[in-house]
Amino acid sequence: MTEPLIELSGVSKRFRFFQLEDVALRLEAGQILGFVGPNGAGKSTTIRILMGMIQADRGSVRVLGHAMPAEQAAAKRDIGYVAEDMRLYSGTTLAWHMDLVASIYPGWDPKYAELLLRRFNLHAAQPIKALSHGERVKATLLLALARRPRLLLLDEPTTGLDPVARHEILGELMDVVRDDRRGILFSSHNTQDVEQISDQITFIDRGRIIDASEKEQFLDRWRRLSLDVPPGATPPSFPGVVGVSASGRIAVVTTRAYSAELEAAYAAAGMKVHDVQRMTLEEIFVANVMSNRREEER
Amino acid sequence: MSGSVFNRLVLKDLYLVRWMIAGALVAGVGAVALMPVNRVATYVGGVSLVCVLIVLNIFLVMTTVAQERKDKVLVFILSLPISTRQYLVAKITANLIAFVVPWLVLSLLTIAVIDRTPLPNGVLPFWVTLLGYLLAYNCVLLAIAVATDSTGWQATGITAGNISVNFFIPFMLSRPSIAAHAEAAAAVWTPEVFIVLAVETAIAIVALSAAIAYRARDPDLV
């Protein structure tokens, strides 16, 4: 049983207007973890903590078996980090950066770098100043991917990219996990990408982890039930039900713990289930966050 | 392994400021060349030399430290396999090399010019303390930029430093041990001169060490 690539537990960090509270994350080798949350939820901060760029007030942070930030230099030898707000030196070219990275990392694969240049439609001689947003993201991704690091930490890698670029990037990311010793953690609020390639999904909102599970479990367990109800009646909130909305004779129940027994329970309460719908990850995400916020306000 | 990352970072910074170093050398050599021409030229050349070194200092620090932070390139650099402390030391090393090389060349040139030309050698101790002052000033400004992200503090440092040079020069020139021999053909090295040099060295070392210690304590550079 190999060691997890990432092991975060009980991590808390207080800022002036925001705090991370008791964050836990775990990424096994060979897996992709989608880290999903609204803007300002704490995704970037958590990833910076993983990189040793920010020190947590409390909790344990282990990446590739190294304690962070104490052993950050050793850990970063095998981590590729790409962040939305990361910039390159504007007075230079992409080739200059490729040389810099290649001189530092023995794992740099020049052939793969060439391939990525073609695939991402970039030119090494391009001045950084002249890169568009999408090209810059692809360039920083290239610098990270061509080293073939064991762990990739990606902060919103597809945000603001056109569909073609997204497709290319997802392809390269999936290529990474052909090797079952490597892994990826990527944060996104593009739930379609997360739904497509993630093995594990963790939801974060307002500095707290609100849910974490295998992707298939999320897709299996969340459902929207349409019920035929007597006029004016409200369906009971059985365990696992996170939202109920009724109007006239129809009610919609959102549940995170769907089972045949649930349908039977409603039938027994005189409410016929006339439709059961699966939910996309986006719908699950929104419902999860909303219900969690309502809980907190109570 | 990490030794080579360190070297790469230093070389990277030197590469990015190569034109500044070259420019300072050219301008500085020009300034020093002026000095033996006539009395006015000595003054102009001397002041120009001081200006060149101060401007070089400010540009170096602002480019390598503050700009990097502002441009968010810092995040890219910190994603490399180094610790916060290594980053700070590499930054300081690069800056020192970038300043000291032209400073040393110009200092030696100044001393050589004063010695080989009709310019009175008695003015040498003054120049040596002034050049030492500029080096110490460089270290202090560098230390401030490393220790704090606040452009307010950096601006204060630059302003205070500039103003202080204007006080240092008349102060040193008015020192009896200097004033007495300023026009003399031979340099007179009094203990006072060495004390001043020692103080300048101490300030430089203390400022930089304090800056590293202070910043390394709080690893959140971003």
Add this chain to the structure above:
Amino acid sequence: MHSLLISHADPRPMYLQIMEQIRHRIAVGDWPAGQELPSIRALAADLQVSVITIKRAYLELERDGVIVTRQGKGSFVSDTADLSTRLRRVELDTHLDAAAAIGRQLGMSAEELAARLRQILREKDGHDR
């Protein structure tokens, strides 16, 4: 190669799409008994779909006896795969026959019967897994 396809426009879960397409490949004879399936990770990378989804598809197919996984060697089309498919088709026809008969007794038209079947499928889709 395998030219399996995932459609995001298809509302059915990805693992079901994969299972269906693998079954189909086997049914038309492209993948005969004993044929090795692509490795889970290779297929995941080719389809740009998470490894866990492919794993699930393979697991379910193995449960249904369509494929066989040998530890450390890979997954293979089981020898009884198309046999069981043929058997199950026979099974299906038997049930449909009975349903048609009852439907006729109830006086249902072909359209009503088809609509009823669609509704059941929808409910079953929600029911299963």
